Amino acid sequence: MSALSDPKGALEDLTRAEGWVLGVSVAFLLFLFIALLTGALGPSYFLFLVGLAGMYALLSFGLNSQWGFTGLINFSVAAFFGIGAYGSALITASSSPVGEMLADVPIVGSLVGLPIVGLVVGLVVAFIMAVLIGIPTLRLRADYLAIASLGLAEVVRLIVLNERWLTNGSAGVRGIPGFFQGWPVLSTFPEAMPGLRLEIIPGSPIFLEASFWQALLNVLLVLAFSGGTYLVLRRAHRSPWGRVLRTIRSDEDLARALGKNTYSFKMQSFILGSLIMALAGVFYTHLNLYVGPGDLDPITTFYAWVAVILGGSGSNRGALFGGIVIVTIREGTRFLNDFALPIDPAPLRLLLIGVVIVVVMRYRPQGILPPQRELIWPNAIDGRGTPDKLDSGVREQKGGGGDE
């Protein structure tokens, strides 16, 4: 609100890092906008990228509520993402064996194939898996948790790869409908909308057709998902529950000494994060319309990790920024391969991810946008008589303090 009523003051209030991120983001958006206008970037593809960025932001929110809030090193992001994606895909896909198996069951048979049922199933399976993985691993020391969760994620990947009767093995699941199939108005919305022809720059017209409206719906969906998640997480983070999590993160023994059942809190945080990751997986299924075991590769886990540590552990704005960076790396390497350097994009992506991890840990371990006021109720700041005019050095120290 304050940013709208007093834009100049809000701008001056930013720390140097915030200003820098804002500047780069604006420049990047401008670049994309120009590419759109000149027709170099198709509008449907642009919206696909926005959807993907939203998906990674969602994935990062999930990891953030485990690592950023509570300090749980979860290296099984890809597993929960994959469970959401496969859960929803198997319920809705035309080629899925689940549909055939349940077709004869009276009420259930008619529900199979609806994406909203896929969403529920994906989340329920992810919940069960989170409890199953959490029970043995959350009692462990932090670094053991990292190893065990990476191992269990690999088990999930192997099961998806090898149980061909269910998951179609390495070929993956195809024939997945969009998320809005079977909804009253929205399922026919893309076809119902007129095809538009915009000519902003003479000679390079832009066509807005059914695929564009489909992509627009997906973007609105991911905005709803991630916006809702953001609000829930922000509320949760500032609540007494979030304070306990932060205490566990900085000193688990202290939290225990204060009478908190840290195991139970860690489990709640783990489940919350896992559900958000599965939600990202469900969205990805209906965005990409294909899932394969490659999506469960550990690299997916570390995309989310890079997004979180780059943005700043515990910072949801940072996770959003990190999600955009990840999409830039993912699609930028593909673009580079097509137009500039003929380097295989897969290892280049790996290299960039590795370099970003090392550089961030070396020069800015607290991340680019460490959480500062996010953790404080706004009225706690505004309520004080004098507005806090701290110089940025102190603020950065504060942000770093939450990172231990």
Added chain:
Amino acid sequence: MTVLGYLANGLVFSSIIVLGSIGLSLVYSIADFANFAHGDTMTIGAYAALVTFGAVGGLGGAVLGLPYGFFIALVVGIVAAAIVAVGTEKFIYEPLDIDSIGLLITSIGIAFIYRALIQIRFGSDFTRFDIQPLRPIESLVPFGVRVTLHDIAIVGSAVVLVVGLHVLLQYTDLGRKMRAMADNPDLARVSGIRTKRVKLWTWVIGAGLAGAGGVFLGLFNQLSPRMGFNLLLVIFAAVILGGIGSVYGAMAGGFLIGMINQLTPFFSDVVEALPIWPGWLARLLESLISIEYANAIAFVIMVAVLLVRPNGIAGEASS
């Protein structure tokens, strides 16, 4: 294949796992973080040996079916892995001012950088050393044991390296310093041990053994940029099973995990033969205990061990 045959295969695979797990355990106890780049250090050793072997060729004679040139390649692989690891320690890990969790995350970045560079240079396809594959040793085939001279060379070299490490740790000055540092780094430092130098030697030894393991893995299977990362979790399972920080525990854990890994087909035969009731449980077990899940079984055992004994089988009661 008979049980004896599986056991023989297990012994060969165990040798490779042991070489990897010792290095990981050493670094874990002395540099004090879980090094996720350890698997890719093995890959570096394997590819360095591949390049060297391609350059020097066979050099005439052969021992145990392996040309002389291969042993030069093995040494180069060990040295290359050690140099890369020491360089990484000097330029990346040492200047970092973060806790062990931060180092763990950094090591993942390092692992990706290693693997990406290898993949850019050599492509993602499988390759092999240019050595003629041997037939199994004739006199052992009647017992159901199908091992080649190469396998014997792998086990023999691993035994030499492990015994060498044992002598180094127990009877040399460096070994005593390393054990002191693993016990209590601060106490070691105030006693006048140059901990930085000992740490560097730890990296040399750990990465060197990993490099040797990588070369043998390439000889045993094939080379690919993912070979080390794929093995990493099995090695972690071995280290955790043996108790983190205990080198001898890592040896035992590596031996056990390697055996279990190669005995999986035998276990699946046993499950098929056993009268398990009810029928769905039998079918479930049969489908889960199969060769595709050999690695998964190792991880599940690891998690089970962590649940019962968080400090590993050979680990101390409390840390």
